[in-house]
Amino acid sequence: MDYKSYFSGASGKGFLATSNKKGEVNIAFYSRPHVLDDGTFVFGMTDRLTHANLTENPHAVYAFNENGYSGKRFYLEKIKEATEGPILQQIKEEANRCVYPGAGALVKYVVYFKVTKELPLVCETCSGDHSKHICELAGQGKFDEIKKLAQAPDFMCINCGRLADKKENLCNPLSLADVPFGLVS
Template identity: 40%
Template sequence: MNLKDYFDNTEGTGILATADGQGKVDAAIYARPQVQDDGSISFIMLDRLSHHNLQTNPHAAFLFLEAGGRYQGVRLFLEKLKEDTDPELIAQYSRRCPVPEGDPVKEQKFLVTFRVNRMLKVLGGDSPEVSMG
């Protein structure tokens, strides 16, 4: 499966699960990730619980459930590679309209990039892995 084509062309709901260094788990709704040329994926994050958890535990899981009620999609098992705070870089990856300068809701954003270690279908715990090629 080509993740770039998949996320560029498939509507649905994503949930990012993280845990802190003590193992306390969080799950949050996230937009589809941006897929890099090297196969890594990136999310724009605010400095909230998911981002905080990644400071002490670089592992996460992203469940993407395709729209349409068919229980199709993918589960990605991730490992944080890096993060960036450059506003111009983050703006390049933003699918939404940028927030105007001076807007009080504008918060520090992070472009967090992950390696995809494993990919499975949404259903079928012991189903074969989805090919990432």
């Protein structure tokens, strides 16, 4: 995907999720990234929790919500950061212009990320073979098979949330045995 073209043509809101080394999560409203020619995402940051988390854990997710449920999730890994330079100055000037006069003074860092994975904001389709999923079986009238699966499905697709009896029937399976008690009902 050409990230520069995507962000220049899309309107919406963005959120950057980070966590510290203990896994405590933070999410913050963020403008669209500056995208370098090589696809690197660049964000200006204040000296707050998002930046503090990234000093402990270089992984983040930037979710960009377009219209309705359209948009993208970009899985990121921090490459480097800087406290000076032309990109930081540009971000400070944009903050002064777009947020409020003086907002740029709060921006202390420019942080660079490589995109490690890209997914739709909400998965509309799943590429797996869903012949054994409960919803497909219902459409085929196979209610005895549904009763067996509904009692104890073994896997869930991380992308679309569908349940299945075999991981081969899902494109991105998660064993329900790996989910902490109380998160699956």
